[in-house]
Amino acid sequence: MTAETPGSTEADAPHVLVRTEGRAGFLTLNRPRAINALTHPMVLRIQEALTAWEHDPAVETVVIQGAGERGLCAGGDIRAIYDDARTGGTATLGFWRDEYRLNAHIARYPKPYVAFMDGIVMGGGVGVSAHGSFRLVTERSRVAMPETGIGFAPDVGGTHLLGRAPGELGTHLALTGAQADAADALLTGLADHFVPSEDLPRLAAELTRAPAHQVLPRFARTAQPGRLAAARDWIDACYAAGTVEEIVDRLLDHGVPEAKETATLLLTKSPTALKVTLAAVRRARSLDSLEAVLDMEFGLSSAALSSADLVEGIRAQVVDKDRDPRWTPATLAEVTDADVARYFAEPSEPRQIR
Incomplete structure (x- = not known):
């Protein structure tokens, strides 16, 4: 992890530190007090560096990591999204458009892209890591797409990733926003390798001298068992x-206490976001590329920007922190098929990502 320069403040320092050493290029997200939450300028800086290194024969491997001790990235800067949505602005659309294009670029990057998914990795943090060619989790990893809790749906290609998880594990993570530990991230395909967090600095040093495919096997270990494998049935x-209501009913009727607890958790989330998310994860399974899914998600995000639930969810969770959102509509039964269909209407500017 990269520490701040003595005497500097986070506001003064670049929010993405870009450097090369030996064979590797390093991107360090550098807003540790905000758990490295992404801003639009950060997305553009990452894209700029990746584009330059793509054509630089001296850079053979790219590594992305987070400054501080709390995690790689807690997601997008949702306070800025809140301010924009509350005032009817459109700046967030530009942020999402460039962010999703970055996600697609990472997925198609022609050089090894190694993500240190240490600590908290949520929302936009998943987007800049889990589409890479080598995704490393540690014993500290907490990987999640918690959007339904703020009246939003998984984006940054999250429905693409979760839609391809084994069985219905991805649907569970998408609807609940539950955090996946290292073993769960490996099981669901959000990560590839487990590496103890204390070994990451030494691994980074080795990547400056040798190719990723040669280095990583020497550091990979076996993760401790997670919870999802045992809950798979x-x-x-x-x-x-077929519907969120039916899912809740099945959870309540199931004999396993954890299933009933999950039903109670789901009923605290935005009813509209739950229904939109279920539809999005299932549609993502049938789309032919990540870019097609990102196009779909851009439409979902655009619709959410003008919804009451996104503003209310961020208010309750981040601004006022009363943890008591007042969703509109308030219940699953009140969310109509037409309400959900609005999120999947053809965008005015199709093919945003490709």
């Missing part, structure tokens, strides 16, 4: 239902 059975 009830998750697959309950989340295979």
Whole structure:
């Protein structure tokens, strides 16, 4: 991890530190007090560096990591999104457009892209890591797409990733926003390798001298067992239902206490976001590319920007922190098919990402 320069403040320092050493280029997200939450300028700086290194024969491997001790990235700067949405602005659309294009670029990057998914990795943090060619989790990793809790749906290619998880595990993570530890991230395909956090500095040093495919096997270890593997039976059975209401009913009727607890958790989330998310994860499975999914997600995000739930969810979770959002509509039964369909209407500017 990269420390701040003595005597400097976070506001004075670049929010993305870009450097090369030996064979490797390093991107360090550098807003540790905000758990390295992404801003629009940060997205543009990462894209600029990746584009330059793509054509630089001296850079053979790219590494992305987070400054500080708390995590790689907690997601997008949702306070800025809140301010924009509350005032009817459109700046967030430009941020999302460039962010999703960056996600697609990472997925198609022609050189090894190694993501240190240490600590908290959520939302936009998943977008800049889990599409890479080498995704490394540690014993400290907490990987999540928690959007339904703020009246939003998984984006940054999250529905693409979760839609391809085994069985209904991805649906469970998408609807609940539950955090995946290292083993769960590996099981669901959000990560490739487990590396103890204390070994990351030494691994980074080795990547400056040798190719990633040669270095990583020397550092990879076996993660401690997670929770999802043991819960697979009830998750697959309950989340295979056709609607969110049916999923909740199955969870409540299931004999496993954890299933009932999950139903209670789901009923605290935005009812509209839950229904939109379920539809999005299932549609993502049938789309032919990440770019097509990102196009779909851009439409979802655009619709959410003008919704009451996004503003209310961020207010309750981040601004006032009362943890008591007042969703509109307030119940699953009140969310109509037409309400959900609005999120999937053809955008006025199609093919945003490709």
